Amino acid sequence: MRVPNTAAPSPENRRAWPAGASTRVPYWVYQDAEIYAAEQQRIFTGPVWHYLCLEADVATAGDFRTTFVGGMPVVVARDTDGEIYSFENRCAHRGALLCLENEGKARDFQCVYHAWTYDLQGNLKGVAFKDGVNGKGGMPKSFCPEEHGPRKLRTTVLCGLVFGSLHDDVPPIEEYLGADILARLERVLCKPVKVIGRFTQALPNNWKLYVENVKDSYHASLLHLFFTTFRINRLNQRGGVIVSETGAHHVSWSAIDAGAAPARRDAAYSAQGIRAEKDAYRLADPSLLDGRDEFGDGITLQILSVFPGFVLQQIQNSIAVRQVLPKGVESTELNWTYLGFADDTPEMKTMRLKQSNLVGPAGYVSMEDGAVGGFVQRGIAQAADAQAVLEMGGDGIESQDSRATEASVRGFWNEYRALMGL
Amino acid sequence: MTDSGFPQRLAALNAEYARCIDDDRMEAWPEFFFERCLYKITTAENHRNGFEAGIIYADSKAMLKDRVSALREANVYERQRYRHIVGGPAIIAEERHVVRTESPFLVTRIMRDGRMDLFATGKYIDAVGEDADGALRFVERIVVCDSARFDTLVALPL
Numbered sequence A: 001m002r003v004p005n006t007a008a009p010s011p012e013n014r015r016a017w018p019a020g021a022s023t024r025v026p027y028w029v030y031q032d033a034e035i036y037a038a039e040q041q042r043i044f045t046g047p048v049w050h051y052l053c054l055e056a057d058v059a060t061a062g063d064f065r066t067t068f069v070g071g072m073p074v075v076v077a078r079d080t081d082g083e084i085y086s087f088e089n090r091c092a093h094r095g096a097l098l099c100l101e102n103e104g105k106a107r108d109f110q111c112v113y114h115a116w117t118y119d120l121q122g123n124l125k126g127v128a129f130k131d132g133v134n135g136k137g138g139m140p141k142s143f144c145p146e147e148h149g150p151r152k153l154r155t156t157v158l159c160g161l162v163f164g165s166l167h168d169d170v171p172p173i174e175e176y177l178g179a180d181i182l183a184r185l186e187r188v189l190c191k192p193v194k195v196i197g198r199f200t201q202a203l204p205n206n207w208k209l210y211v212e213n214v215k216d217s218y219h220a221s222l223l224h225l226f227f228t229t230f231r232i233n234r235l236n237q238r239g240g241v242i243v244s245e246t247g248a249h250h251v252s253w254s255a256i257d258a259g260a261a262p263a264r265r266d267a268a269y270s271a272q273g274i275r276a277e278k279d280a281y282r283l284a285d286p287s288l289l290d291g292r293d294e295f296g297d298g299i300t301l302q303i304l305s306v307f308p309g310f311v312l313q314q315i316q317n318s319i320a321v322r323q324v325l326p327k328g329v330e331s332t333e334l335n336w337t338y339l340g341f342a343d344d345t346p347e348m349k350t351m352r353l354k355q356s357n358l359v360g361p362a363g364y365v366s367m368e369d370g371a372v373g374g375f376v377q378r379g380i381a382q383a384a385d386a387q388a389v390l391e392m393g394g395d396g397i398e399s400q401d402s403r404a405t406e407a408s409v410r411g412f413w414n415e416y417r418a419l420m421g422l
Numbered sequence B: 001m002t003d004s005g006f007p008q009r010l011a012a013l014n015a016e017y018a019r020c021i022d023d024d025r026m027e028a029w030p031e032f033f034f035e036r037c038l039y040k041i042t043t044a045e046n047h048r049n050g051f052e053a054g055i056i057y058a059d060s061k062a063m064l065k066d067r068v069s070a071l072r073e074a075n076v077y078e079r080q081r082y083r084h085i086v087g088g089p090a091i092i093a094e095e096r097h098v099v100r101t102e103s104p105f106l107v108t109r110i111m112r113d114g115r116m117d118l119f120a121t122g123k124y125i126d127a128v129g130e131d132a133d134g135a136l137r138f139v140e141r142i143v144v145c146d147s148a149r150f151d152t153l154v155a156l157p158l
Helices: A033-044 A173-177 A179-188 A207-215 A225-229 A262-270 A275-279 A346-358 A367-379 A407-420 B006-022 B026-032 B044-049 B061-074
Strands: A024-026 A050-054 A063-069 A072-078 A084-088 A103-105 A124-126 A152-158 A161-165 A193-203 A238-243 A250-255 A299-306 A310-315 A318-326 A332-341 A387-389 B033-043 B056-060 B080-086 B090-094 B099-111 B116-130 B136-145 B149-151
Touching: A033 A318, A033 A407, A050 A063, A050 A072, A050 A318, A072 A161, A084 A161, A152 A173, A173 A179, A179 A238, A179 A250, A179 A299, A179 A310, A193 A346, A193 A367, A193 B033, A193 B044, A207 A299, A207 A318, A207 A332, A207 A367, A207 A407, A225 B061, A238 A407, A250 A407, A318 A346, A332 A346, A346 B056, A346 B061, B006 B026, B006 B080, B006 B090, B006 B099, B006 B116, B006 B136, B026 B033, B026 B061, B026 B136, B033 B044, B033 B061, B044 B136, B056 B061, B116 B149
Parallel strands: A193 B149, B033 B136
Antiparallel strands: A024 A387, A050 A161, A063 A072, A063 A103, A072 A084, A084 A152, A152 A161, A193 A332, A238 A250, A250 A299, A299 A310, A310 A318, A318 A332, B033 B056, B080 B099, B090 B099, B099 B116, B116 B136
16 A cells, blocks of 8 residues: 655645744755745845945945845945945846946946946946937937936945945844944944955855854854864853844854963863863964954954844954855855954054964864855755754843854844745 | 076976875975965965965964864864876076076865865965075965865865
8 A cells, every 4th residue: 555655745835934933944945946036035135234345445436346235246336426336237228247347446337238338326327329320220219218227225334344235124224233233343343444365265055054154153162173272262261142133133252261260261171071172282383373452352252243144253363354145045155355454563464464364265263164054055955844953042032141052043043034924 | 596407396396295285295295395484375366456365374384384283183174185286387586595486286176075176276476495405495385376266165285
């Protein structure tokens, strides 16, 4: 007798979130092409702010950079009025890319296909052969250039960061972040920055797996053994997680407890039985760890995320912004911009160059993050209806004074589900 | 330093360097450098723009040893190896104690499951000097990758 397979849900029921579960994430959310398409509409064109570039990238009139909002190509430019504008990198005529460079200086943007021309704000200013040639052809009299143009983004600048939104009702960026997150952003980006390097990391996983990883303060000392071995970061350090009201944004931080002697910290660490302990070794050149307390508050690590895909990182004196861009269901691009400050002394600059070893695609404490999302993506290949477990630190999304929690990961899903209607 | 035998010595240095990494003799890799040195992995765009940071940056042989310790003891990555193909070195300039040279490279990465990708192309911008025994070593090796995009992670040195 043939037994019907009742274990497999029918396709139409598959995308129901596990009932009432703030501590479960079904794996189809990382695999489903329809979910990916819906995210482009509901998340990336929804009431959120996207990091576009640094204000310093478009410092003077005519400077531009190209980037993406979700899958949408975007141009960011500073006009002669001194303001920064951003608009879809798409000609209103036939849809070709308007700008084919990563960065540069321009007076206007002319589509290469049929030479339609746009100003630095994305307004259509010229249509080639609009009046025809020798009285023949041309656009109809009724054609109104003002009615045609690429989609424009609301554009705002905060602490030297340019953000854009495709939504009309998104609150101002300060309100979007909330006072607690804003204060931590201002703490690091307190003066003019200087780019010291740009790198892109191609991640073999869904974009959400990387964002979760950023928000997951629980994994840091378990996956990244370099950290623990050299006492840069331990869960029993002073630290915590700040989660914004709806869970959208977060800050994870830790500080050296100046009062605790090294030996005592070692003992506290042994008690946790973390595997790095057995491999304790010392750096042959410890100058890597000679960081300065440049913000004067003893905080050696602060990871700040802004929903959906922006990260500001301070790990000792290594400062970087990261932009998370979805490139397909199982493909993500992570753009790193390593920063210093314009007023860095030569010694400070050298320290930042040395500490650039900590982060990025080859970072002592970050290279694993480039791979672990792929481990999940491959691990769940045949587990669409199974669920990840997020019970560390309870089931809430409130700020906590411990980093052994998944509160900020749950916060991400709280915001995500609200926007996605899941 | 740049007598008639120099190009051959330079090519041999590059060949030994590639064998060292590709044969997984990482502990010997720092020995290609002077105690005070500069090894950096960056991109053509950063190099052109004068952006000094690298994804790997070491200004001492000891830092290179730490890189090896970390990749052996601390960092987590799937088993993989490289195959370097290093092109003929061009001699750019001779200074008092160093010769500046450039060599193009191509590196494939072979993963444990057999997947094989073109992982990086670029050029080594080197400053080479002789140690007390007359052996060639790197004062500087700047690894300038053509693309700014790195797949997944860079665990092993280039």
